[in-house]
Amino acid sequence: MCRQLLRCSRRQLLFAGLGAVGWQAAAASKPWTARAVPTSEPIRQLQSGGPSGLLGTGASGGLWALSLTGQAPRRLADGLDADTPLATGHGRIAARMAGGGLWLWEDGRIRESPSASLAGHAGLLILSLAVVAVLTDPPTHRIARFEPDNSGRWREVARSRDAVLPDARPLQVDLDGRGDGGHLAVLAGPDGNRYTHGVLGDGIEATAVLWLERHGLKVMRTLRLPAPHVLEDIAPRPVRLPGAPERFGLLTVRSGPDGGQLALVTADPVRQQGLLLAAIGDTVGGFHRWLAPTTDGHHLSAVHTPHIGGVLHVYQHEGQHLTRRRLLDDVSTHRIGTRELDLAVWLRGLLVLPSQDGRRLRVLNPASNWAQQPSIPLPARISMATALADASAMAVLAEDGRVWIVG
Numbered sequence: 001m002c003r004q005l006l007r008c009s010r011r012q013l014l015f016a017g018l019g020a021v022g023w024q025a026a027a028a029s030k031p032w033t034a035r036a037v038p039t040s041e042p043i044r045q046l047q048s049g050g051p052s053g054l055l056g057t058g059a060s061g062g063l064w065a066l067s068l069t070g071q072a073p074r075r076l077a078d079g080l081d082a083d084t085p086l087a088t089g090h091g092r093i094a095a096r097m098a099g100g101g102l103w104l105w106e107d108g109r110i111r112e113s114p115s116a117s118l119a120g121h122a123g124l125l126i127l128s129l130a131v132v133a134v135l136t137d138p139p140t141h142r143i144a145r146f147e148p149d150n151s152g153r154w155r156e157v158a159r160s161r162d163a164v165l166p167d168a169r170p171l172q173v174d175l176d177g178r179g180d181g182g183h184l185a186v187l188a189g190p191d192g193n194r195y196t197h198g199v200l201g202d203g204i205e206a207t208a209v210l211w212l213e214r215h216g217l218k219v220m221r222t223l224r225l226p227a228p229h230v231l232e233d234i235a236p237r238p239v240r241l242p243g244a245p246e247r248f249g250l251l252t253v254r255s256g257p258d259g260g261q262l263a264l265v266t267a268d269p270v271r272q273q274g275l276l277l278a279a280i281g282d283t284v285g286g287f288h289r290w291l292a293p294t295t296d297g298h299h300l301s302a303v304h305t306p307h308i309g310g311v312l313h314v315y316q317h318e319g320q321h322l323t324r325r326r327l328l329d330d331v332s333t334h335r336i337g338t339r340e341l342d343l344a345v346w347l348r349g350l351l352v353l354p355s356q357d358g359r360r361l362r363v364l365n366p367a368s369n370w371a372q373q374p375s376i377p378l379p380a381r382i383s384m385a386t387a388l389a390d391a392s393a394m395a396v397l398a399e400d401g402r403v404w405i406v407g
Contacts, residue, residue: 032363032376034396034404037066040073042401048386049088050076050105054395056403057082061098063105066395066403068388076105085169087124087131094124094131102133102146104154113146113154121201121339123169123235125184127214132184134168135159141166143186143217160217164188165206167339169235175211175221175267175275177247183220184212185238185250187231195230195255197288199307201339205230209250209265209275223265223275229256231263235341237295241266242317249278251293251300259289262302262315262322281315281322292334294353296346299366303344303353306332310356314370327370330356335383345387345394347407352394358382361396361406376406 037054043064045057052065052074063077063086077095080103084096093105101114118124119141122134131154135144140163146154164170165187174182189208196203207230211221225231232255238248249266254277262281268274284291284304291302291313300315300322310332313324331353333343344353350373351364358381363373380398387394393407 031374032361032406034376034378034406036379037068037395037403037405038070038072039066039401039403040064040075043397043403044082044401045084045086046384046386046395046397046403047086047088048388048395050093051108053389054403055086055088055093056397057086057095059401063093063095068405077103077110079103081120084118084120085123087126089126090128092126092131094126094133096120096122096124096133100136102131102154104131111148111152111154116144116146116156119166121167122165123167125170125172127172128181130157130214132170132214134164134166134170136166141168141190143168143170143184143212145215145217158215158217160210160212160219162188162208162210162219163190164210165190165234166204167201167234168206171236171238172214173211173238173248173250174246175248175250177244179246181214182248183214184210184217185236186210186212187233187236187252189224191230194227195232197232197255197290199290199334199336200232200234200341201337205232205255206234207231209236209252211267211275219273221267221273221275223277225254229254231255232260232290233341234339236265237293237297237342239264239295239297239300251295253291253293254280255290256283257287258283259286260284260291262291262293262300262324264300264317264322279317279320279322281324292332292341294333294342294344294346294351296349296351299351301327301351303331303333306334307336312353312364314366328362328364328372331362332356332358338383340384343382343385345385346391347387347394348391352376352385352406354378354382354385358399378406379404 041058043056143160187206236250266278384397
């Protein structure tokens, strides 16, 4: 598939679609298997990319290039924070050092900014000319942009004014359809008192969405929720808007007295600096009931109550309402108390998600009215999953630190 869909020609898109159809037919005819990946220690973080195609942060803080062909892993670094996710892109790897500094790998060279105060558990984002991180800025947390100076040392060049979630996962997204690569969306307005549920790793929830200019980090658009609602999420998901292929919205969760609701946030066509809740689904039903969204950028779906039963629903955007259809029971894409919000993976048009006990992978085909394919047994309970770069297979991390390739 084309990495940058906006730059693909119509012919490329046609061939990519035909390739996906052929891949789905092959996948349906061949049983999926789980193949062990050699590791030298229990793995805590998993990320596609890097020199071998798959990276893992070990429990000791070592960064490993994991082999997809059964070779021994190669150590790339030591002293990293095993609880903070890795980031890859533009030929780089970014990580948080155990002491809070910024660690970077590029073309085999390592750069460190040990004086930086990156927030633990927060996301890193690699842009073409910069790295974006969440900084601890007592008593708050803010977004910062790092760039290399003339000597190659990475330094902070901009910092946001508004406070963001301490574990926020910023993303680059084009909400206005400008075709300029997009700017930075991040969940903000942290509040520890408005909605005390605390299933996503801490008791602090977002009350706002910010869209920041990616260079100077000035606020371009904002959505602020009035009490008693919050955004019970840390990482909104980009989705293409119907009838506007160049423009994206954000799929997230609004929660309040009646539980969680799937919500679509878009740029406000009337207010130049505003974002709005363009469409919203019905509540899950009941205080402190939550849902876990998953999307490939086109299909909107969510697992309702993933901690107590887990039911997959698919949604349709109809005006200002997201209507839902129940699809599948006994699934879960989130473990209570963790920040890994989506254990599902989309592989060339197929949705792959864990069973409720995390020991099987369920496979559905949206192109065939969400028909189920044979499930895939796992040797241990899943804790993280990621698609490989070509989406031909997925890497699965188990709770005990072992890794498998499934495909």
